[in-house]
Amino acid sequence: MKIILGVGGGIAAYKSAELARLLMQDGHEVQAVMTSAARKFVRPLTFAALTGRRALTDLFAIESAIEHISVAVEHEMLVIAPATADLMAKLAHGLADDFLTTLYLAFTGPVLIAPAMNVNMWQHPATQANLETLRQRGNHIVEPDSGYLACGMTGPGRLADPEFILEAIRHASRPRRRDLDGETILITAGPTQEPLDPVRYISNRSSGKMGYALAEAAVARGARVILISGPVHLPAPRGVELIAVRTAVEMREKVMENLKDAGIVIKAAAVADFHLAKVPDQKVKKTAARISLELDPTPDILAELGKKKDDRLLIGFAAETQNLHQEARRKLESKNCDMVVGNLVGESEGGGEIGFEADQNEVVLALCTGETLTLPRAPKREIADRIFDEALKLRLALYATHGR
Numbered sequence: 001m002k003i004i005l006g007v008g009g010g011i012a013a014y015k016s017a018e019l020a021r022l023l024m025q026d027g028h029e030v031q032a033v034m035t036s037a038a039r040k041f042v043r044p045l046t047f048a049a050l051t052g053r054r055a056l057t058d059l060f061a062i063e064s065a066i067e068h069i070s071v072a073v074e075h076e077m078l079v080i081a082p083a084t085a086d087l088m089a090k091l092a093h094g095l096a097d098d099f100l101t102t103l104y105l106a107f108t109g110p111v112l113i114a115p116a117m118n119v120n121m122w123q124h125p126a127t128q129a130n131l132e133t134l135r136q137r138g139n140h141i142v143e144p145d146s147g148y149l150a151c152g153m154t155g156p157g158r159l160a161d162p163e164f165i166l167e168a169i170r171h172a173s174r175p176r177r178r179d180l181d182g183e184t185i186l187i188t189a190g191p192t193q194e195p196l197d198p199v200r201y202i203s204n205r206s207s208g209k210m211g212y213a214l215a216e217a218a219v220a221r222g223a224r225v226i227l228i229s230g231p232v233h234l235p236a237p238r239g240v241e242l243i244a245v246r247t248a249v250e251m252r253e254k255v256m257e258n259l260k261d262a263g264i265v266i267k268a269a270a271v272a273d274f275h276l277a278k279v280p281d282q283k284v285k286k287t288a289a290r291i292s293l294e295l296d297p298t299p300d301i302l303a304e305l306g307k308k309k310d311d312r313l314l315i316g317f318a319a320e321t322q323n324l325h326q327e328a329r330r331k332l333e334s335k336n337c338d339m340v341v342g343n344l345v346g347e348s349e350g351g352g353e354i355g356f357e358a359d360q361n362e363v364v365l366a367l368c369t370g371e372t373l374t375l376p377r378a379p380k381r382e383i384a385d386r387i388f389d390e391a392l393k394l395r396l397a398l399y400a401t402h403g404r
Helices: 013-025 044-051 067-074 085-093 099-106 119-123 125-136 162-172 209-220 248-261 301-308 324-334 380-402
Strands: 002-007 029-034 077-083 111-115 145-148 154-158 184-189 224-229 241-244 264-267 313-320 339-344 360-367 372-379
Touching: 002 013, 002 044, 002 067, 002 099, 013 029, 013 044, 013 077, 013 162, 029 044, 029 099, 067 099, 077 085, 077 099, 077 162, 085 099, 085 111, 085 125, 111 162, 119 125, 119 154, 162 372, 162 380, 184 209, 184 248, 209 224, 209 380, 224 248, 248 301, 264 301, 301 313, 313 324, 313 380, 324 339, 324 360, 324 372, 339 380, 360 380, 372 380
Parallel strands: 002 029, 002 077, 077 111, 184 224, 184 264, 224 241, 264 313, 313 339
Antiparallel strands: 145 154, 339 360, 360 372
């Protein structure tokens, strides 16, 4: 594949040289395009030596006045790593004042952006708004890792490892599959909020990102998707039928209302386990005295679905802090699921946050056939596609052996 490697300014630019080497080793043709700031950190000669092609730099020091157009047409994918806060702002708002930003506007193929910057710059609302604009436009985003940064601070902002970016490039370049055409898939996502009074509630840390990634993947593969979501801070994926709920009881009601049309049901929501059966009409005032709450179990939606699934494929989720394989297998059997996706929440073995609130995940798939598969750390969107890959294989196996 012919890939343009856009290099933004910042200390992380040195990692782009390693990414160029990995891409060449992977059999791709690589054309480096550098911003003026990137040339302060890495010389164009470095990329010329690694790729066998001169790095493109100045918009006005080129052989043709439309070279940015010809480069855009001749290549199949644009990768920008690192993308600084300034560069992301330009891309998001269509500003084109150098070769790379002009090329971005002229490029019509898949675009992958790997940001890197100071943690405060990354978390600034302006940067996050630009990020969401780029994501909604269809750009693939490889979010930065957390760790010690060159500025001396610690937090998210470090450019993802080149090997990880390479895997994301492979995923983004795969031909779009339409293997879910004609399917109706019911997905639950996010937390539930169980009120204690008119202003307080019990909930959990679920961000809904995994369930929303599954919905996005299913739509991309041709499915009709009904997404029943608890309260989250995420835009609805394009093409889904979004049903917003708040409590476990409301989620159960909407799941059962929409169950009849679904051939695949994925319970990715982190439903609260307990709720207050009788919620006070007025706010409970704070006093010096201790109070006790009598909580009742919320409806076990997954167990109920296990009894009603018929020939549907039922996939549950298990977020655990220990004994992942055993707990995923236990849940599979006790809830009568066909697959349970288990993930440890917290730190992964390779470092970095996974599970709740993170943009990456690593999971095990416990299957009703007795197999257990391990999916290594990857963006949740990629994990979503892998889950569907295995779900379709599982359904074929179940049809072959049980006629369902």
